[in-house]
Amino acid sequence: MALVGLGWMFWSYTPGRGIQTYYYIFMPFGYAAFFGVGMAIGTLSAYRQVTGEVPRIHQWIARHPLACWGGALAALLLYFPRFLGPTDGSVGTWGATADHMVEYVLFFVFGTLAVLPLTVPELSHRALNPILNNRTLANVGRYSYGVYLWNVPVMYLYFHRGRLFGNTPLGMNDVPPHMALPEVLWFSVYCFGVTAMMTWLSWNLVEHPAIKLRTRFGAPKSALELGYSQLTPTTG
Structure with a gap:
């Protein structure tokens, strides 16, 4: 592939x-x-x-x-x-x-x-x-899906000057091929801050409540929740 x-x-x-x-x-x-x-x-x-x-x-x-x-x-x-x-x-x-x-x-x-x-x-x-x-870093995993979902719309808003809707969609040519270092730093701070905020909101308002509904209906634990605790790996 x-x-x-x-x-x-x-x-x-x-x-x-x-x-x-x-x-x-x-x-x-x-x-x-x-x-x-x-x-x-x-x-x-x-x-x-x-x-x-x-x-x-x-x-x-x-x-x-x-x-x-x-x-x-x-x-x-x-x-x-x-x-x-x-x-x-x-x-x-x-x-x-x-x-x-x-x-x-x-x-x-x-x-x-x-x-x-x-x-x-x-x-x-x-x-x-x-x-x-580190437990703090380990807990970051629960927010990773939100980061995946929100980072592209956040960048879209930046390059489209805050316009989410309109008759002219963001094209690849609207993204500058390179940026000066000050703009790179501002772009990084903006993307990190807004993505983090949207991720926190989506986790607390959508994802976490959905997980509670899942456990309420007795759904089995996922492979990630089970981890490798039941394995006895060999080294051969």
């Missing part, structure tokens, strides 16, 4: 697509690589839950806990100058195609390496344990 995603994005950004590129890149095929790696990570967790065996990749991550996050940080640092400096954000040229493909690969590498260690229960490191075992 990773090859499908890469192939689709390459085809979408080739010069022949022109302005229609922006219709193609948001189709499900463009996210195939991310869907594929997500299903692979989920399959590994399901495998160990059913068999009680620890996959080799989980064993390796447990022995080298900083390797994945170091790689994710490297991918992020490679992308960051592109966010601050000029980049060929247009379409219709092979330079733009290469530019967007580099961006896609960096996002894919960052997302995969950042998430994968969090699925390994044995992960332990004296420098990481105070962070991983």
Whole structure:
């Protein structure tokens, strides 16, 4: 599926697509690589839950806990100058195609390496344990879905100057290809603050009451609620 995603994005950004590129890149095929790696990570967790065996990749991550996050940080640092400096954000040229493909690969590498260690229960490191075992940070997980839902509308409002409705939708060309550092800082503060506020409201007004209804009707606990407490993993 990773090859499908890469192939689709390459085809979408080739010069022949022109302005229609922006219709193609948001189709499900463009996210195939991310869907594929997500299903692979989920399959590994399901495998160990059913068999009680620890996959080799989980064993390796447990022995080298900083390797994945170091790689994710490297991918992020490679992308960051592109966010601050000029980049060929247009379409219709092979330079733009290469530019967007580099961006896609960096996002894919960052997302995969950042998430994968969090699925390994044995992960332990004296420098990481105070962070991983912090109850406040652990509770952040309950708000993650709200962050996922609200961050795009919040950014939309910023680039559309606060107009949510109208006859002219926000297009990709309305987003500046790069921003000066002061605007980057203001944009970050704005997105974090407004997204946090909307996430808190949606959790307390919608998600948490819905969870209470779920338990009231006697629904079984989810895999996330059960965790790995019932497993006795092997190291073979």
